[in-house]
Amino acid sequence: MVCRQVHDIPPITARVVEHRLHRLRCRCGHRTRAEAPAGVAASAMYGPNLRALAAYLVVYQHVPVARAAELIADVTGARPSTGWITSVLAPTAAAVAPTNAVILELLRAAAVLHVDETSSNITGIRWWLHVAATPLLTAYHLHRSRGRVAVTEFDVLPQFRGTVVHDSLSLYDAYDQARHGLCGAHLVRELTAAAEAHPKKVWPAQAIRALQQLNIAAHHAREQGQPRIPPEIADPLHRSFRHAVIVGLAEHPRRPGARQSVTRNLLQRLAARFEQVVLFARDLTVPFTNNQAERDLRPTKTQLKISGCHRSADTARAWLAIRGYISTARKHGHNVLDTLRDAITGNPWMPPQAIMQP
DSSP states (O other), X not given: OOOOOXXXXXXXXXXXXXXXXXXXXXXXXXXXXXXXXXXXXXXXOOOHHHHHHHHIIIIISOOOHHHHHHHHHHHHSOOOOHHHHHHTHHHHHHHHHHXXXXXHHHHHTOSEEEEEEEEEEETTEEEEEEEEEETTEEEEEEESOSSHHHHHHHTSGGGOOSEEEEOOOGGGGGOXXXXXXXXXXXXXXXXXXXXXXXXXXXXXXXXXXXXXXXXXXXXXXXXXXXXXXXXXXXXXXHHHHHHHHHHHHHHSOOOSSSOOOHHHHHHHHHHHTHHHHTHHHHOTTSOSOOHHHHHHHHHHHHHHHHHOOBSOHHHHHHHHHHHHHHHHHHHTTOOXXXXXXXXXXXXOOOOOTTOOOO
């Protein structure tokens, strides 16, 4: 017997459900009208499935508003306006607000946190987008400032007591109640640039090699279920890295005046923050890179490339609120359309309260 299976979907059409709210008068003259079902607030409106689809297309799939309206019309037969598509964002953001509040609480309690920031564009003006993330949580914050006022307003780091991984931007140093780990991928890129700028120097390659070998050793130790990298492996690599930095500082002495070369600044940072650089090798719960935060920022750049800048800060904040909710739900393996519809109908998905990421 030969079997052939064809997987297909039935034709999709928008269905109209009419609710007739009867009004009756009793013998005393009082008039009573039936209450409308929950969520039915107008004489004609689009339902939660179409609202979820609109938010999904615009926020998660980065479809421009006009094209989202066309896609919905072609696929479902409903013909929403571009204005209606845009109007979906604010109430959907309000619907996911309880979940985003829980996400912030869980981020503050996480063992390891990733933070980063990038520029954004709103009506041609530069804003700054900040992210706090773990493998299971994502939250965004939009602000005109890149600095401490924005991070404090975000209200994750001021209460954070775990390990924060970042790219060594100085503004994060103010939150010294947390333990800091520096992104190894950023450092390798900076050391590679130093090697290209000084091709005859040996120390950059030595420092890169030591960091990369420590990363390999950390991966191997985790795979073997070991609590730490064996000292006979870690100690020589730590010494090799320290030696590379010491040689580099000797070969790039301080210049007169306050302004130093990029290479000198890098070497001073590596020397002063050695323990933060190698924290990933001392504590195997700390990752080598800050890639988690960078991955969670990437969709915002994709949105700018495909759909252009946001037209207002309020629209951008609504988009980010929905995106943080979607990102967290996806990290937990949930269907985006289902979780959006649940939020729109008053039952937003919630992350488990007992999350404690390593």
